[in-house]
Amino acid sequence: MKIAVLPGDGIGPEIVRQAVKVLNALDEKFDMETAPVGGAGYEAHGHPLPEGTLKLALEADAVLFGSVGDWKYDKLDRPLRPEQAILGLRKNLNLFANLRPAILYPELAGASTLKPEVVSGLDILIIRELTGDIYFGQPRGVRECPDGPFKGSREGFDTMRYSEPEIRRIAHVAFQAAQKRGKRLTSVDKANVLETFQFWKDIVTDVHKEYPDVQLDHMYVDNAAMQLVRAPKKFDVIVTGNMFGDILSDAAAMLTGSIGMLPSASLDANNKGLYEPSHGSAPDIAGKGVANPLATILSAAMMLRFSLNKAEQADRIETAVKKVLAQGLRTPDIYEEGTTKVGTEEMGEAVVKAL
Numbered sequence: 001m002k003i004a005v006l007p008g009d010g011i012g013p014e015i016v017r018q019a020v021k022v023l024n025a026l027d028e029k030f031d032m033e034t035a036p037v038g039g040a041g042y043e044a045h046g047h048p049l050p051e052g053t054l055k056l057a058l059e060a061d062a063v064l065f066g067s068v069g070d071w072k073y074d075k076l077d078r079p080l081r082p083e084q085a086i087l088g089l090r091k092n093l094n095l096f097a098n099l100r101p102a103i104l105y106p107e108l109a110g111a112s113t114l115k116p117e118v119v120s121g122l123d124i125l126i127i128r129e130l131t132g133d134i135y136f137g138q139p140r141g142v143r144e145c146p147d148g149p150f151k152g153s154r155e156g157f158d159t160m161r162y163s164e165p166e167i168r169r170i171a172h173v174a175f176q177a178a179q180k181r182g183k184r185l186t187s188v189d190k191a192n193v194l195e196t197f198q199f200w201k202d203i204v205t206d207v208h209k210e211y212p213d214v215q216l217d218h219m220y221v222d223n224a225a226m227q228l229v230r231a232p233k234k235f236d237v238i239v240t241g242n243m244f245g246d247i248l249s250d251a252a253a254m255l256t257g258s259i260g261m262l263p264s265a266s267l268d269a270n271n272k273g274l275y276e277p278s279h280g281s282a283p284d285i286a287g288k289g290v291a292n293p294l295a296t297i298l299s300a301a302m303m304l305r306f307s308l309n310k311a312e313q314a315d316r317i318e319t320a321v322k323k324v325l326a327q328g329l330r331t332p333d334i335y336e337e338g339t340t341k342v343g344t345e346e347m348g349e350a351v352v353k354a355l
């Protein structure tokens with residue numbers, strides 16, 4: 001089994017190193033090959049997604065991704081910025097289904113900024129469509145405004161669009177995920193204002209006919225944002241478009257108080273996937289050895305489960321992570337009085353030991 005390892009920028013390399021260590025500690029042989037991506041890709045080959053990196057990702061059975069981005073690249077033209085690497089990988093690998101679980105580990109209940117009774121036991125799954133919507137819709141750009149009161153002045157514009165097959169395939173993923181969990185699905189839209197999302201709602205409603213055992217409801221995105229903070233445990237699985245999913249998944253991650261703990265998977269139709277922590281590259285703490293590697297280690301577990309058919313090994317990693325939390329080991333982002341503060345490397349070692 002071939003794994004493309006793309007550490008990227010900021011804390012990416014140090015957290016991915018720990019996940020690789022954990023994978024190597026399993027009694028399995030993986031063929032892991034590393035390539036530069038994001039700012040690192042730009043430095044090495046003048047492009048955030050170098051040809052060789054894309055080729056490796058296409059050939060591999062799965063991609064283990066760190067994070068990309070650094071303020072120092074903000075002045076580059078958009079196509080050369082680090083973020084284009086992750087967007088390019090999603091598009092080229094057809095990774096349309098993004099799974100972002102938000103789970104609150106009981107040991108970390110105090111880390112949330114919300115009252116413990118609102119979040120304790122939280123276990124929700126956000127499924128974000130990842131290759132459509134306003135993120136990729138053409139046309140887009142800056143042009144001379146063709147109509148309305150500002151006709152003739154410059155305007156920036158993007159296009160929100162979703163085709164029927166795109167909505168159907170993500171709806172199927174969501175209904176099937178709900179079937180394996182609490183059998184409740186909330187489809188988030190903005191059907192009261194946007195044509196694209198009225199269409200979304202109609203298609204999801206139609207797909208629901210094939211999943212009568214799942215309870216479906218629809219919610220406007222503004223209300224969903226409010227409900228996520230008010231009573232997040234009422235949700236089971238949420239499915240939504242690319243942009244709403246981007247925003248809601250950050251909010252959901254922060255409910256747990258520890259975005260450094262949350263993995264994610266981006267899958268194609270055949271369960272080939274890219275696995276990355278839900279957090280970003282955190283350039284402010286890069287290289288200091290304090291970043292939390294657990295989200296990346298848990299992403300490696302998701303990779304074993306979804307793409308490599310090694311559910312047992314995935315369970316082992318997840319159990320090991322729970323064990324180190326129970327031992328009281330904490331990186332600074334999740335540190336509380338009475339626990340033991342450790343660095344990136346020590347945390348990785350502890351997971352290996354717990355395995």
Ligand code: IPM
Nearest residue numbers: 069083084086087245246249
């Ligand atoms: C995410 C990130 C990306 C996105 C950026 C880095 C392009 O915010 O994965 O949520 O907007 O999808």
Ligand code: MG
Nearest residue numbers: 246247249250
């Ligand atoms: Mg985001």
